[in-house]
Amino acid sequence: MSKVKVENLTKIFGRNPKGVLKKVKDGISKDKLLAETGHTVGVNNVSFEVYEGETFAIMGLSGSGKSTLIRCLNLLNKPTTGKIIVDGKNIVDYSNKELKQFRKNKVAMVFQHFGLFTHRTVIGNIEYGLEIKGISKKERNKIATEILSSVGLEGWEDKYPNELSGGMQQRVGLARALANDPDILLMDEPFSALDPLIRREMQLELIEIQSKLKKTIIFITHDINEAFKLGDRVAVMKDGIIEQIATPEEILTSPASDYIREFVKDIDKTRVLQAKHIMFKPSALVTPRDGPKVAVKEMQKNGISSLFVVNHERILQGLVTIDDTINAIKENQSLTDILIHDYHTTGPETYIKDLIPNAGSTKYPIAVINENNKLLGIIVRVSVLSSLV
Amino acid sequence: MIIPTLQKVGIITLHACEVKKNTMSSFPDSISFKVGIYVNSLVNWLLHNVSRLFEAISEVSIWILLKIEIFLYWLPWWFFLLIIFLIGWKAKNIVSGLIFAFLIFLIGMFGLWDLMILTLGMVLTSVIISLVIGIPIGILMSYSSKVNNIFKPLLDAMQTMPSFVYLIPAVMLFRLGKVPAVFATIIYALPPVIRLTDLGIRQVHREMLEAAHSFGSSSWQTLLKVQMPQALPTIMTGINQTTMMALAMVVIASMVGAPGLGMEVMIAVSQLDIARGFEAGISIVFLAVIIDRLFQGVAERFKYPE
Ligand SMILES: Nc1ncnc2c1ncn2[C@@H]1O[C@H](COP(=O)(O)OP(=O)(O)O)[C@@H](O)[C@H]1O
Numbered sequence: 001m002s003k004v005k006v007e008n009l010t011k012i013f014g015r016n017p018k019g020v021l022k023k024v025k026d027g028i029s030k031d032k033l034l035a036e037t038g039h040t041v042g043v044n045n046v047s048f049e050v051y052e053g054e055t056f057a058i059m060g061l062s063g064s065g066k067s068t069l070i071r072c073l074n075l076l077n078k079p080t081t082g083k084i085i086v087d088g089k090n091i092v093d094y095s096n097k098e099l100k101q102f103r104k105n106k107v108a109m110v111f112q113h114f115g116l117f118t119h120r121t122v123i124g125n126i127e128y129g130l131e132i133k134g135i136s137k138k139e140r141n142k143i144a145t146e147i148l149s150s151v152g153l154e155g156w157e158d159k160y161p162n163e164l165s166g167g168m169q170q171r172v173g174l175a176r177a178l179a180n181d182p183d184i185l186l187m188d189e190p191f192s193a194l195d196p197l198i199r200r201e202m203q204l205e206l207i208e209i210q211s212k213l214k215k216t217i218i219f220i221t222h223d224i225n226e227a228f229k230l231g232d233r234v235a236v237m238k239d240g241i242i243e244q245i246a247t248p249e250e251i252l253t254s255p256a257s258d259y260i261r262e263f264v265k266d267i268d269k270t271r272v273l274q275a276k277h278i279m280f281k282p283s284a285l286v287t288p289r290d291g292p293k294v295a296v297k298e299m300q301k302n303g304i305s306s307l308f309v310v311n312h313e314r315i316l317q318g319l320v321t322i323d324d325t326i327n328a329i330k331e332n333q334s335l336t337d338i339l340i341h342d343y344h345t346t347g348p349e350t351y352i353k354d355l356i357p358n359a360g361s362t363k364y365p366i367a368v369i370n371e372n373n374k375l376l377g378i379i380v381r382v383s384v385l386s387s388l389v
Numbered sequence: 390m391i392i393p394t395l396q397k398v399g400i401i402t403l404h405a406c407e408v409k410k411n412t413m414s415s416f417p418d419s420i421s422f423k424v425g426i427y428v429n430s431l432v433n434w435l436l437h438n439v440s441r442l443f444e445a446i447s448e449v450s451i452w453i454l455l456k457i458e459i460f461l462y463w464l465p466w467w468f469f470l471l472i473i474f475l476i477g478w479k480a481k482n483i484v485s486g487l488i489f490a491f492l493i494f495l496i497g498m499f500g501l502w503d504l505m506i507l508t509l510g511m512v513l514t515s516v517i518i519s520l521v522i523g524i525p526i527g528i529l530m531s532y533s534s535k536v537n538n539i540f541k542p543l544l545d546a547m548q549t550m551p552s553f554v555y556l557i558p559a560v561m562l563f564r565l566g567k568v569p570a571v572f573a574t575i576i577y578a579l580p581p582v583i584r585l586t587d588l589g590i591r592q593v594h595r596e597m598l599e600a601a602h603s604f605g606s607s608s609w610q611t612l613l614k615v616q617m618p619q620a621l622p623t624i625m626t627g628i629n630q631t632t633m634m635a636l637a638m639v640v641i642a643s644m645v646g647a648p649g650l651g652m653e654v655m656i657a658v659s660q661l662d663i664a665r666g667f668e669a670g671i672s673i674v675f676l677a678v679i680i681d682r683l684f685q686g687v688a689e690r691f692k693y694p695e
């Protein structure tokens with residue numbers, strides 16, 4: 001279900017944004033507009049939808065308009081034109097009072113440089129939104145204390161933000177946003193200011209928190225690895241325009257432009273692609289009833305030296321090799337007598353990075369099965385290796 | 390020794406001051422425009438037409454002055470010392486507290502206690518009124534560039550004007566005594582608190598303001614919960630400067646008949662009484678130092694860990 005729907009959103013900075021809107025619509029370049037009129041295009045005719053409970057990552061180089069876009073979503077930036085529909089209401093039309101209610105109840109923001117109130121203690125920061133909502137002192141202290149421990153900040157409540165490390169400070173920032181229990185969490189490069197180790201830790205923590213809370217998260221980053229790691233879907237921005245919106249796998253496998261291709265070139269695909277993305281339907285399968293003769297024929301026809309055996313519900317039974325099967329015909333054995341089981345299996349959501357060791361050490365294909373042992377597809381060594389390049 | 394030598398070398402001549410004047414070098418007397426008379430008539434006009442306003446200002450300042458003086462005179466002298474000691478201790482350390490109390494004690498031994506109280510009373514009154522006027526103006530300036538454009542040049546002018554210039558309109562509007570002294574002091578001491586309030590609020594980090602707004606704070610809530618607390622250390626510096634300037638001005642304002650330590654210095658100067666002048670003068674210095682240090686100490690407390 002769509003939670004946030006943005007339609008033809010444009011944000012222009014300058015003295016008279018509406019006045020230059022037509023030029024922008026006619027496709028004047030960003031540099032030319034700046035030189036001619038002194039206006040900067042922040043976001044240019046952007047449309048997208050964010051579904052309830054999804055993490056939507058917006059990726060782009062510095063200056064591509066990511067902050068401008070996300071700040072439109074809680075109207076810290078007033079759009080020049082366009083609609084932002086949240087839960088069916090266009091928030092751009094909100095009165096001052098409605099806007100305050102919206103900010104108090106529906107949406108919270110986490111900032112790149114944390115934006116913490118340095119004159120308030122950690123707990124005072126976390127309580128801020130609740131205070132603005134008019135929640136009683138006792139109640140807000142209770143809520144804040146709970147949130148505090150859920151982000152691992154126990155014992156720090158009475159410290160001031162500047163006494164904390166960067167990672168800790170952003171935990172406070174996250175806790176402050178979560179304390180309000182918003183539906184939508186806006187995160188503008190929240191981990192960019194942290195060093196890589198802490199960043200990774202925070203990413204994992206966010207994933208964990210999200211798996212419990214199921215908020216709708218809009219997450220800005222300039223790091224494509226981060227976007228792919230956290231985003232259910234990713235929008236790639238360039239010069240105020242969204243170039244592609246897709247799942248990380250789709251972007252990897254079919255980038256919409258050279259710009260994006262350039263981006264994904266450096267990415268470690270094995271951390272993004274999963275077994276299900278590179279598996280294929282086996283060209284041949286046999287059931288135990290088919291017997292060795294059918295099995296040999298299938299292997300010969302497809303030029304393969306082993307074959308997975310499944311029952312009529314496609315539940316994986318085992319594997320037979322060509323040598324064993326030919327032997328079986330001579331000795332009058334059935335397929336069930338010669339099944340072997342020393343091949344590797346994997347779930348469909350396993351990352352390729354984790355398949356690599358197995359792929360290198362086995363002479364049989366890897367079987368991709370679901371939790372009921374049903375065979376979904378197979379992966380051969382070649383396809384694992386080819387995904388690396 | 391040196392001058393004859395230089396003369397010999399020809400670097401300077403003793404006749405250098407007898408420069409020939411070009412006839413065009415003096416400004417012609419016939420072209421004249423006197424602005425002073427207009428100011429004079431403005432003040433007169435004010436006196437006749439808005440005298441009510443000045444009476445009101447006068448009454449309010451006298452009322453505040455009286456309350457403060459009554460309070461200060463009600464305090465036993467040793468209690469006053471104790472307070473100075475305690476604030477000094479809390480704000481800085483125990484040694485500072487002891488030194489400050491001792492300096493005040495010295496002023497008492499000079500026989501200048503009552504005059505000190507008078508001076509302090511006027512300083513306090515001026516500072517309180519300055520803050521009541523100055524902080525809101527500073528806030529308005531930080532919010533609106535229009536207000537800023539109006540007040541910036543005014544503040545510049547106020548700060549470059551020699552302090553006793555304010556005494557002239559003050560005397561014309563309020564005659565002689567404490568009220569014109571307080572009035573002139575307020576005008577003179579107002580700029581720092583306005584400037585630093587404005588600066589302090591402008592300096593608040595943009596992301597912090599956005600954070601406040603993103604939680605749905607009203608402008609009023611943002612001001613009270615974020616901007617003012619953030620600006621407080623800067624505003625404290627402004628209050629300190631305003632207080633120091635008020636002290637300086639109250640001393641000068643003795644020219645218009647305000648009693649206190651300044652008056653004592655004036656009398657001593659006119660009688661060439663060095664001993665008397667020194668005691669009063671050094672007492673003023675003690676007060677200035679103590680007030681400054683106490684403020685710095687208190688301001689330090691308002692800083693948040695960096
Ligand atoms: N307040 C502003 N006034 C004028 N131009 C701005 C303002 N904010 C952003 N911009 C411009 O809009 C463009 C996009 O900026 P931004 O959204 O901050 O990019 P990003 O967050 O992707 O780095 C940039 O060219 C920037 O200079």
Ligand SMILES: [Mg+2]
Nearest residue numbers: 066067068189
């Ligand atoms: Mg940005």
